[in-house]
Amino acid sequence: MAVIAGFGGRIWQKTFGNWRFRRNFPLYLMLVPMLISLAVFNYAPMYGLLIAFQEYDPLLGFKGSPFVGLLQFQRLFSDPDVRNVIRNTVVIATGKIILGQLVSIGFALLLNEVRVRWYKRSVQTISYVLHFVSWVIYGGILLDVLRLSGIVNRAIAALGLQPVSFLGNPRVFPLTMIVTDAFKGFGFGAIIYLAALTSIDPTLHEAAAVDGATRWQRIRYVTLPGIAPTIVLMTSLSLGSILNAGFEQILVLYNQVVYSTGDIIDTYVYRASLLGYQFSFGTAVGMFKSVVGFGLLSLSYWLADRFANYRIF
Amino acid sequence: MVEERTLGSVLFDIFNYAFLAIVSLLCILPFVHILAVSLSGYFAVRGDFVTLWPIDFTTANYEEIVRDAQFRASFLISVARALGGTAITLLITPLAAYPLSLERPGFPGQQVAKVILILCMFFSGGLIPFYLVITGLGMTNTLWALILPGTANGFFIIIMLNYFRGLPREISEAAMIDGASHLDILFRIYLPLSRPVLATLALFSAVNHWNSWFDGILFMRDVSRMPLTSYLQMQIIAATSQHLNPLVQQKLQLTHRGLVSAQVFVALIPILCVYPFLQRYFIHGLTLGSVKG
Numbered sequence: 001m002a003v004i005a006g007f008g009g010r011i012w013q014k015t016f017g018n019w020r021f022r023r024n025f026p027l028y029l030m031l032v033p034m035l036i037s038l039a040v041f042n043y044a045p046m047y048g049l050l051i052a053f054q055e056y057d058p059l060l061g062f063k064g065s066p067f068v069g070l071l072q073f074q075r076l077f078s079d080p081d082v083r084n085v086i087r088n089t090v091v092i093a094t095g096k097i098i099l100g101q102l103v104s105i106g107f108a109l110l111l112n113e114v115r116v117r118w119y120k121r122s123v124q125t126i127s128y129v130l131h132f133v134s135w136v137i138y139g140g141i142l143l144d145v146l147r148l149s150g151i152v153n154r155a156i157a158a159l160g161l162q163p164v165s166f167l168g169n170p171r172v173f174p175l176t177m178i179v180t181d182a183f184k185g186f187g188f189g190a191i192i193y194l195a196a197l198t199s200i201d202p203t204l205h206e207a208a209a210v211d212g213a214t215r216w217q218r219i220r221y222v223t224l225p226g227i228a229p230t231i232v233l234m235t236s237l238s239l240g241s242i243l244n245a246g247f248e249q250i251l252v253l254y255n256q257v258v259y260s261t262g263d264i265i266d267t268y269v270y271r272a273s274l275l276g277y278q279f280s281f282g283t284a285v286g287m288f289k290s291v292v293g294f295g296l297l298s299l300s301y302w303l304a305d306r307f308a309n310y311r312i313f
Numbered sequence: 314m315v316e317e318r319t320l321g322s323v324l325f326d327i328f329n330y331a332f333l334a335i336v337s338l339l340c341i342l343p344f345v346h347i348l349a350v351s352l353s354g355y356f357a358v359r360g361d362f363v364t365l366w367p368i369d370f371t372t373a374n375y376e377e378i379v380r381d382a383q384f385r386a387s388f389l390i391s392v393a394r395a396l397g398g399t400a401i402t403l404l405i406t407p408l409a410a411y412p413l414s415l416e417r418p419g420f421p422g423q424q425v426a427k428v429i430l431i432l433c434m435f436f437s438g439g440l441i442p443f444y445l446v447i448t449g450l451g452m453t454n455t456l457w458a459l460i461l462p463g464t465a466n467g468f469f470i471i472i473m474l475n476y477f478r479g480l481p482r483e484i485s486e487a488a489m490i491d492g493a494s495h496l497d498i499l500f501r502i503y504l505p506l507s508r509p510v511l512a513t514l515a516l517f518s519a520v521n522h523w524n525s526w527f528d529g530i531l532f533m534r535d536v537s538r539m540p541l542t543s544y545l546q547m548q549i550i551a552a553t554s555q556h557l558n559p560l561v562q563q564k565l566q567l568t569h570r571g572l573v574s575a576q577v578f579v580a581l582i583p584i585l586c587v588y589p590f591l592q593r594y595f596i597h598g599l600t601l602g603s604v605k606g
Contacts, residue, residue: 024420026495027412031426034409037465038433044446045438051445062445107336110329119330125592126337132584132591134524136542140549140577141343144350144570149361151346183340215322248527252546266440273441274531286439294436312431312471 052284058277065280072284081268082285088174089264092245095178097238103182104189105231109219111190112197124194127187139252142180143167173258180253181246192234193227200226233308240297243289265289344581351375351574358568373566374575383537383544384576390456391541395522398460402518403511405464410473411499434467447532458532459525459540469514476510477503513594516587523583541580548573 052072054065076082107127114120130138145151146166153163166176200223208218247266254262265285273282304310345365350358354369362368378384412420413427437443443462452458485498493501504511529543536547551569 020420023494027415027420028422030408030412030495030499033405034465034470035426035429037405037461038429040446040450041443041462041465042433042437045442046436047438048442048445049438051442062449110333113325113329114333119333123333123337126340128592129585129588130340132520132524132588133581134526134542134584136524136526136546136549137577137580140545140573141347143549144574145343145346151361151364154361154364187340214319215325251527252549269440274444279441279445283439283441286441290437290439297435312434 049283049287049290051280052287054280056279056283058279068280072280073288075281076284076288084260085263085265085268088261089243089245089266092174092177092250092262092264093242095174096181096246097235097241099178099182100185100189101231101234101238103186105193105227107186108190108193108197108227109223111194112223113215113219124187124190128191129187130184131188133184135248135252138180138184139249142253146176167253167255168257170258170261173254173262177246177250177253177262181249189234193230196227196230197223229308233304233310236300236303236307237310238300239303240293240300242296243293344578347574348578351571351578353571355566355568355571358571369566371566374568374571375579377567377572378575378579384541384579386537387539387541387544388579390538391523394456394459394540395519397456398464398522399515399518401460401464402466402469403515406466406469406473406514407499407504407507407511409465410470410477411495411503413470414474414477416478430465430467430470433465444531453532454534454538459522459528462528463521466518469518472514473507473510476507480506509594512590516591516594520584520587520591545573545576545580548576 048062051062051065053067053069055068055071056062056065060066111120111123114123147153148163148165148168152166156163164172166172204222204226205218208222213221243265245264245266247264247270250262250264250267251270254267266289269282269286269289272278272285276282301310301312342365346363349365349367350363351374352367352370352372353363354371354373357363357368409430412423413430415423438446447453447458447462452461480503484502488498488502524542526540526542526546529540530546533539533543536544539547
């Protein structure tokens with residue numbers, strides 16, 4: 001006993017009696033709330049991914065449900081619905097990335113040419129208010145104004161054109177998602193470009209003007225190269241969201257008629273599992289998304305680090 | 314600055330100012346339209362006559378909202394979750410950011426803690442396992458299901474951490490020489506210096522909570538427990554207002570559409586109220602987060 005106590009005492013002495021440990025102890029305490037929160041709400045669900053390898057039955061629970069190996073994944077890869085949903089997701093997300101970037105950059109460039117301060121500030125303030133509006137609120141408004149008899153179609157009719165079924169035509173629906181998302185996000189997306197624009201050395205513009213560069217030439221040869229690193233950075237980072245087509249937006253705006261082009265992975269998982277009770281299958285589809293998304297995100301951050309010297313920490 | 318006024322340049326300016334004005338208008342007009350609908354009478358709303366100005370002005374929709382006990386309850390639930398969630402987030406974030414922000418000397422395990430945090434930003438268990446965890450903890454139908462998940466927000470922690478790193482190192486070094494512990498440095502030096510970034514994170518968190526709706530639909534079995542946005546979503550998908558029969562609606566000048574429009578607008582008001590503060594801080598706060606040591 002004495003030997004063990006002595007031995008234990010030495011270890012105790014070594015770790016807890018250590019001056020550095022005593023000094024660092026509060027640091028570990030500070031991390032505890034974060035670690036608990038992550039353990040419960042992030043890591044426990046990751047462990048819960050095991051039900052993708054089961055045939056989960058809520059009555060039998062996590063421990064009692066039968067293990068079925070890769071059955072759910074075999075179903076997943078042979079299911080034409082899943083293939084369609086993945087395609088929709090990539091199409092909508094890619095469209096959003098491209099249009100969103102272009103509109104944000106274009107808007108930032110135009111706003112940067114505005115010399116009247118109050119005008120510039122007013123336009124910018126209005127442009128990013130939409131970013132802070134919930135998709136329920138904005139979606140509720142869109143459902144109303146984009147109806148067949150809504151105000152947008154009344155304006156289109158006033159111009160003598162055919163009304164457009166923005167939310168009820170499978171061919172138009174993805175485009176509606178891409179455009180409305182760009183509309184909601186362009187002001188916020190422009191912030192980072194505007195910040196980059198203000199950091200361009202004004203003497204470059206002056207020198208170009210003295211050398212007789214036109215306004216267009218100055219934008220082309222001074223401004224654009226000035227924000228090129230930011231464009232590269234944002235493009236790299238956006239790669240990580242190629243499987244995120246906007247769950248909340250689509251859940252508010254879609255309907256059965258447009259499932260063929262508007263249904264995305266997230267909405268499909270939601271319907272299949274929580275409304276259709278295929279818990280394990282839904283989890284498998286979600287896990288597929290998480291794993292591929294993890295790869296894409298890692299790649300995007302690697303690219304951002306490689307080409308734009310960007311690191312999160 | 315040398316600015317020669319060529320014809321092309323002037324034309325560009327005219328086009329540019331007009332274009333930006335149109336874009337700004339397009340951002341606002343849907344809201345104006347919805348406001349006009351919410352203040353219009355039964356026939357104008359049903360017949361789709363309203364454009365940007367109320368027709369047959371009435372406040373019936375707003376009176377109905379005030380009478381709707383569920384709407385009031387949901388509003389309070391949203392306020393409660395925004396306040397509660399923000400408070401807990403603001404507690405966890407600086408506590409986690411401080412140890413992670415320490416550069417040489419770090420402490421054993423610091424890298425592990427960073428990896429634990431970053432992994433959560435890159436990978437998630439997905440919807441169903443998350444749902445099952447919350448259900449398993451017995452949080453369904455309680456405010457905890459809405460408040461507690463997401464309190465350890467990686468982006469917030471990183472913004473805070475970068476802000477701490479941007480503080481002059483001499484301050485903490487001097488304090489350490491004077492015998493201050495890490496707790497002293499965090500609570501008595503860093504936090505008082507961090508008001509702008511704390512304000513930014515508080516506003517971000519509150520707005521996020523106010524705007525979240527899917528978790529409310531997912532975890533609140535009773536509509537009576539739903540926060541405002543979730544309740545609103547239920548109202549939007551419901552094609553008609555169940556509790557009113559058509560004749561009464563007409564008599565009271567109420568329509569489902571007018572009612573939803575009014576509810577949408579009321580839900581928007583808190584966002585518009587904090588928006589001036591939000592935009593004062595967040596650009597600054599965002600750039601703070603991106604500055605690296």
